[in-house]
Amino acid sequence: MAMSDASGNDVAIGNETDSKGRLLTSDGRPLRAALERANRRRKLTAFGLVAPLLAFIVIFFAFPIVQMMWRSVDNPAVVEALPRTLEALQDWNGEELPSEDVYRALYEDMMADQDLPRLEQKIGPLAVRLNYEVSAARGAISRTSRNVDEFEAPYKEAFMDAHRLWRDTEIWRIIEREGRPLTASYYLAAVDAEYNENNEIVRTDENRRIYVALFGRTFAMSLVITFMTFALGFPIAYYLSSLPMSKANLLMIAVLLPFWTSLLVRTSAWIVLLQGQGVINDTLVGLGILDDENRLSMIYNQTGTIIAMTHILLPFMVLPLYSVMKTIPPSYTRAAKSLGATPWTAFRRVYFPQTLPGIAAGGVLVFIISIGYYITPALVGGQDGRMISNEIARHIQSSLNWGLAAALGSMLLVSVLLLYWLFNKLVGTDSLKFG
């Protein structure tokens, strides 16, 4: 007797039992073991189907992100460039300038670096790294290291003559602090904090605080955009769900066409409409509502970003709302009305609470997408419409402070993952549908 299971594996079942009374298959193996083996094989087949994609995503997607996040704490520059100096600095009291021994070690480190092949030299990266902490460090260190082969003992004086940086205890404090393989300084910078002269964590000067405000603005703009998509999306989702199927499908095109249209196309559409010489301003001037000199500035600022992003993200709100509203039987509201509720009460107490899963799904979805948005703020955001993504891109592409970019990115990623976890708790991934 043979029984075929779901994946076509045959488990032969016999009627014999062994000496311990366990059921045996027809070829004499214990039935339990045979079933377990078949089960294991099916598990392996299932996993084997998933494995190629899993490997692909882990190697080319997950690993690069983890590696990038590692940059936010990774701190090899000082450790690799100045091993002797760091050892000599261990006895330093941190009050006045270090002793001659430390300067001699620094001289030796710099001389040793010059013997390395150009690509392996460590003083260049050191200069860049210390420049994030003291803005004069880059020039000072590269200039000193170029002339270091002419230095003679006593090295302390030689260094102090070479650049005023070496006459200051500050640089030594930083070298000592950053002479560890891991650092918190990128994260401190990302929350507008820094170390003071006693290595205590303090907030940066008021005029150099950027990132907390930027995170705040990113969250505030995302909230406004989420609310706008809700305010615009709720009525049309309600209207669509009240229509017969054929009409609803026709009007649904109005939602789906923007959804399928290239993001760059939609962004340039808003530039065309909103710019100073654009369609809206021209129409207002043409109708005599505005003077030619008082054209509205609606683009390259926060207003433009919010308008364009609301338009771009509106379908993400309408689609989940619509699919939830579709499932609400109209008889509930009718029953409420026949029991004496006014239309408003029936809507507020009976209909609206049932749409909450849709609102939650759409709201979290729009919010998650907006806080990580890059393209639209970069193109129409101007100065005050910039978001955290733009700052991350700037640090990677132009200021080259990759550690800070990684720290900001990790903070953004953690917020998005937390929100996504919340989204999953609220509605589950199954409600994510497209088209």
Place this chain on the structure above:
Amino acid sequence: MSLPAYYTAKDKVWHYAFRVICFAIFFFLLAPILIMIPLSFNAQPYFTFTREMLTLNPEGYSLRWYQDFLGSDSWMRSIRNSFVIGIAATILSTTLGTLAALGLSRAEMPAKGLIMGILISPMIVPLIISAAGMFFFFSQINIAQTFFGVVLAHAALGTPFVVITVTATLVGFDQSLTRAAANLGASPTTNFFKITMPLILPGVISGALFAFITSFDEIVVVLFVAGVEQRTIPREMWSGIREDISPTILAVATILVLISVALLTVVELLRRRGERMRGLSPQ
């Protein structure tokens, strides 16, 4: 449309006001996209309607921006690049994604939740973070600024859509069909191509279309990972908007809108076909 007889005056006002509001929102959704189509025929290098255009004077209209687009080497190269990269990334992500969806929809799949979470992460992680990570990693393994690198990146971004659509199709899939085929002696391969594939095909195709449009419309990763040789249409539009904004962009935009209308139609037809087929098969 006739209103119910019991509607009071207030109900009637609200009824019409609500429709006006809704159509205003539909207008907000569609107008910005549609307004670019007439503007792309502007004879002047402006982003607004000229007097000639408004009076429907033929002199106000021209095809010069389309000529500009068709005669430009960099735009033509970007079209070729977009299709080459898009199609290669779609093939890769559809193959891997469909296999994974088949595995994930089996009851005996271990650690389903965790694996699903990893597989759909490219859809959740903000693009700027994915792009930055790939930028560093691809530079290390020397595939930054190559077609291969951009295809891999886009395939990774496209797979979640394939996994989700195909898994959704498999939810309504009647496993007794494959069991019957196996019982009648079909090998797993025959079983897959003759039984499973025809049934899940609508899901696979719409997943593939999503993967294609993801790649076709993707710009952030291209900005970080692609070189000049791999510039795609969105990348070319990005420079167009940032550097010298000319109405050529509107001509390109019009063509892209037509492409998205075509894709939207295909997806919609597939969806209806899928619903019809599932409606017919006994659940």
